[in-house]
Amino acid sequence: MKKYSILIIALLFAVNIQARPSEPVVSTDWAAQNLNNPDVRFVEVSVEPGKFERGHIPGAVNFRWHTDLVDPVRRDIVSPEKFAELLSGSGISNETTVVLYGDHNNWFAAWGAWVFTIYGHDNIKILDGGRDKWERERRPLSSRPASYTRTDYRVTQINDHLRANLQDVLAVVKEDQPGALIDIRSRAEYEGRVIAPEGIQELAIRAGHIPGAVNVPWGEIVNPQDGTFLPREQIRKIYAEKGIDGSKPVITYCRIGERSSHTWFALHFLLGYETRNYDGSWTEYGNAVGVPIDNPAGTVWTGK
Amino acid sequence: MNVSIWRHIGAATMLLLLVGFWYLAGSSGQHGSRAPFLIVTGALFGLVLQRSRFCFFCVLRDLFEFGDGRPAAGLLAALLVGSIGYVVLFGNWIADPSAGYLPQDAHIGPVSWHLLLGGLLFGWGMALSGSCISAHLYRLGEGYSVAPFALAGSAAGFILGFMVWNRLYVATISTSPVIWLPEYGGYAVWTLVQLAVLLSLKLWLLIRFRPDPEAKPSGDTGCDPAAFGQATAATGQTSAASTHFDDAPTQSDLASKQSEHPSTQKSSAFADCSDPSYSGGGQPVSPDSGTLSLSSVWSRVFVELWPTWVGGVVVGLLSMIAYLRVEPLGVTAELGRYSRQLGNRFDLLPDRLEGLDGFAGCSTAAAPEVLTGNGIFVVALVAGSLIAALLSGRFRLSRLTATKALKGFAGGVLLGLGAMISLGCTIGTTLSGISAFALSGWVFTLAMVLGVWSGIRWKWHR
CATH class of the missing domain: 3.40.250.10 (Rhodanese-like domain)
Known part of the structure; x- marks a missing residue:
């Protein structure tokens, strides 16, 4: 009986690993293969304003750290209501896998990931090497805005x-x-x-x-x-x-x-x-x- | 004969130096793929400014002093094309202008009386020194000897501006609104309004201000007479060029012969201002306009002056392309940055310039590079203009007198001060600002034109 229970626990554990969103960091190759994946949304959070506009990973949306992800008056992160509105407008649902990337070694992309996780969206990944690696590998950039069907995103938990x-x-x-x-x-x-x-x-x-x-x-x-x-x-x-x-x-x-x-x-x-x-x-x-x-x-x- | 050969050798050498500069800037690793782009657009910008005599002061002087509205109308072409280009990009970058975002790094500045002050000072500086900052830069490439004094004056003016900035900031700028017109009513309305205003202005200038054929401009003026003296020669070269292809010495000889007898030419010493071929008229000068030989094309592009409107269209396009790829066109950022460093070195400036680096416009914030992107652009601009001037035979070191140098410097101080307060000059604030549908661009321009008008009225340019 003890043997079996260990086996069952091991099996459950394996299943659990399978069910978890695999790796928190994805490669540029993975990203390139998932550009058209409807369940994946690329979000750029760059330190330098103006980079996204002049070229970004095709299909990506732009989150401006200094207006979208913070409260511009109080020193605080964006409110849950504004965050939900931001994601709804970008066509991100509670189930969407969000891949964050940015310039300067993903500094602000990682900061975005932190805000996402606080608001309970932990199905997030970071593009390893960020924007700079994508550019260095001469992968395609687009300056066309992407438009997605609006979703009704809800912040259900706050991970304080x-x-x-x-x-x-x-x-x-x-x-x-x-x-x-x-x-x-x-x-x-x-x-x-x-x-x-x-x-x-x-x-x-x-x-x-x-x-x-x-x-x-x-x-x-x-x-x-x-x-x-x-x-x-x-x-x-x-x-x-x-x-x-x-x-x-x-x-x-x-x-x-x-x-x-x-x-x-x-x-x-x-x-x-x-x-x-x-x-x-x-x-x-x-x-x-x-x-x-x-x-x-x-x-x-x-x-x- | 030799002169012409040397001119072409000079142009070729400059081109080689520019390529070397390209290599250096590209390999420094600081600007990456931006460097070649900045050099090509900078050189092209300099070439266009020189070829079309895209000088805000000269153009306004044609209007106010000689009653010729065509060059000014040509200048408006830059704003028309630029506005259309910008609105295309805006629509792509910010779908809904009322969303509360300003378009990224577009030159949209705070609006208050400080812009009127800045514009007025800048306009007076133009009248006194004979050009605005961008024109001093391209005319530097033509050998205009006043330009270095005006640019040095501008640096001093910038330092003065930084010294008064904090007081201005607290008094008005900190609470003045940054107005981007499409935010109030959308793109469609403001595109229509702006295009209608620009077109009406253009038509009004063209219809109301026809040049008086009898008007004879006097000799010593702000607009470099040395450069214009050669315009006569250039007109003469056309016919020669069609028959003596590749025979540059002959062209030059002929040109110099003709310039000795300006009375035989239709155009006066101010050919640029009064000859229809140089302004809005659009009639080809070439007697052989029916045939399109290589030499006639060469001559029309590199020897004859372009009508201002052609320059305007190209400048408008460049303005859009530059905004798309790097940043809005501007020529004072690097000058301002170096002035700020200089001011700091001599402890003239406050430790902190309140809010300054937070505004979009010609940024003067400290940077580790020897040359920032704007610096590369400006160096390429002067080189491009020098190449164009050499090829067209318009490079000539103008005679310098103490009065001219002094006036150039004093005017430069006003230019620098005005540009600093307004976060840009006739390129950064007028061209890039109005094209971006910034109210600040219009306010500055209005005051600047008023400044030029009064300066000319008081004969500061004589």
Whole structure:
């Protein structure tokens, strides 16, 4: 009897794997074969405005991160109502497989994936290597707008547990809650030598990082040649070396919470670790009053 | 004889340099596939500006001083073609203009009195320095010696503009609306309205302002007399070219002989302004217009000036193509960027220019490259104009006096200041703005024309 139950459990597990949306990351080859698949919708979320208009993957729709996926007045992600409206207008139903892609190593595509997952649409994939790889492989682009029959998309659940706020972060810092923090910014920002990269307008009043956070710049888990994610096991190893092994819930952050979505995506979807993205990031934490800061470079705020 | 050979060698050398530039810009890896496109369109733009004398000031001067509305009407062709081109792209990119999105990086700016100020200053700068910024750039390729002073003045003007920007921003720009006309009523209505307005203006200019054949423009003017002096020669070359194919020296000799006796020619020293073949008239100059030989085609394209409207149509097309592939046409972004760097180096500018980099228009934000896309475009523009000027025999270093240089610089300061405040010049704000159905384009242009009109009235260009 015990033998059988093990077999049944194993069988169920196998079926479960089959039923799950296969890989969270798809190749450009897969994408090329699924351009006309009615169950798949390509969504571009690029950092640089104007790229989509001048050429995009044929059939793709454009989500503008700075107007479509955020609240333009309050610092927050788009409301569930606006999100549902956006998807309905793009002909995306609750069953559609959404493939997100964008420029700059899929930074904002990954951020889009995070927003999609928060609003319960986890049938999403990221195009490995993003727009740059697609272009480098000289695959076709189109500047024609795609038009799809309107759907009636409904947000049925909100996965708040994928998002960390300042209180969640402080709970980890004060060890009230178990957790690990990953700072994905550059080493100079992490150490507090600079507050933000050159040319960035949004600064913080203080430099440094959240106490206890380890520094794994986002780029360490991608292939420098084509921007694709490194093999899963290699990614696992990179984080394990920094003490992130999935035994404790992880919180990722960067400066404004977008690039950290890239790391969040890898941890959540590729490694299956319990991970939250802290979208307040350093522009909230470094400006917050009375919070502990680790500043190894010893930069002192001079008011300039 | 030798002069002509040297001209062609010069043109060929410039072309080679341009190809080298293409190679360098393409291999730097910073601009990728954009570089060749920018160089080709930039060179073509320079060539068209030179060939059709696409100079906003000269054209307005023809209208206000000599009562000839045809060149100005020709200029409107650029706006007509550009508007149609833009609306085609808009329809493709933003299906419903009331959706609340502005078309991506189209030059649609905030509208308030700052545009009137900017336009007026820019217009006065044109009258004082003899050209707008784009025309100074192409006339640089013709050897117009005032151009470098005007461009240096423009850089200083830009710095002045950056210095007052924050005050202007808080006073008015921050709360002024960014108005894209199709947002209120849709594409169809505004396309009809804009085309109707442009066409009516065009007809009015053509009918109301016919040139007075007796009008004789005086010698020293803002519009480079050196360049125009050769227009006479160019007219003469046509007949020679048809009989002496490939015999450039003969053409040149003949041309120089004829230019010694301008009185024998129908056209005056201001052939460009008064000869129907150069403006709206469209009558071919060539005596051999019946036959279409290679030499006559060469001569008509590369030697004779094109009517302004031909230039206008090509500029309108280029405007659309540039918007489709890279960004709207503009010639001041790089100049502004370098001025901003210079101003920062000498601590003249505030640490932050409020809201400036958030507006669409000729962007001056810092960039790591030596030349941004706009810089490549402008360098290619000057090269294209130089090649065109060499081929047509219109390259001549104009005589420079201290007064001219000073006026050029002072006018340049007004040009730079006006362009900075208005986020672009006659190309970036008038051409790319009006084509994009931006109210800001119209407001700036209105004030700019008023500035030119008053400047000419007060004889600042003399």
